[in-house]
Amino acid sequence: QSVLTQPPSTSGTLGQRVTISCSGSSSNIRTNSVNWYQQLPGTAPKLLLYSNNQRPPGVPDRFSGSKSGISASLVISALQSEDGADYYCATWDDNLNGPLFGGGTKLTVL
Amino acid sequence: EVQLLESGGDLVQPGGSLRLSCVASGFTFSSDAMSWVRQAPGKGLEWISGISARTGTTYVVDSVKGRFTVSRDNSKDTLYLQMSSLRPEDTAVYYCAKGLRNWFDSWGQGTLVTVSS
Numbered sequence: 001q002s003v004l005t006q007p008p009s010t011s012g013t014l015g016q017r018v019t020i021s022c023s024g025s026s027s028n029i030r031t032n033s034v035n036w037y038q039q040l041p042g043t044a045p046k047l048l049l050y051s052n053n054q055r056p057p058g059v060p061d062r063f064s065g066s067k068s069g070i071s072a073s074l075v076i077s078a079l080q081s082e083d084g085a086d087y088y089c090a091t092w093d094d095n096l097n098g099p100l101f102g103g104g105t106k107l108t109v110l
Numbered sequence: 111e112v113q114l115l116e117s118g119g120d121l122v123q124p125g126g127s128l129r130l131s132c133v134a135s136g137f138t139f140s141s142d143a144m145s146w147v148r149q150a151p152g153k154g155l156e157w158i159s160g161i162s163a164r165t166g167t168t169y170v171v172d173s174v175k176g177r178f179t180v181s182r183d184n185s186k187d188t189l190y191l192q193m194s195s196l197r198p199e200d201t202a203v204y205y206c207a208k209g210l211r212n213w214f215d216s217w218g219q220g221t222l223v224t225v226s227s
Contacts, residue, residue, distance in 0.1 A: 047214060051212075098170075099210070101147075104154040
């Protein structure tokens with residue numbers, strides 16, 4: 001089944017640690033690396049993490065990622081006000097024969 | 111600096127056609143696979159089509175198969191999406207993105223396609 005499941009929303013206070021989960025299946029996360037994208041309000045998505053846990057240049061080290069089995073997680077170690085955004089996991093799906101995005105998680109900074 | 115500039119979005123009637131373009135700069139366009147990703151109003155991201163770098167092998171999601179065709183002109187550093195038999199559910203912002211099999215490391219600003227009578 002070609003679906004990546006994320007919680008629709010989450011929230012946290014400044015400085016708090018926040019985790020966003022991404023659950024898939026054997027046709028996607030189990031056999032392929034996971035990437036994460038951040039979409040600030042009214043803007044295009046931006047690559048946040050690639051290959052499960054690699055940060056592109058310019059991405060703060062408070063963002064980290066991990067993958068185990070058919071699940072992946074994005075962790076923000078100390079939430080900042082500018083982190084309020086939508087976050088999407090994505091990976092290649094062997095059944096789809098193409099990239100697959102999760103439904104997205106809206107992160108609200110309280 | 112990588113730049114991707116989409117154009118061609120418009121208001122079109124159901125059953126109509128439209129061609130989107132994405133002009134790339136700041137990297138060797140012919141060496142990179144490219145994709146189209148769309149986002150319906152208030153919804154999440156959906157990859158819909160991609161094309162490999164050199165062979166031009168195309169990939170397309172089932173929901174647009176037979177209606178949308180991706181192509182590229184490496185001499186013009188341009189990616190295209192030809193859309194036909196458009197439906198209201200195709201209404202979305204269409205993003206051009208650099209990448210396909212691995213990750214999308216650069217995105218355009220998007221172009222809005224509205225399908226409505």
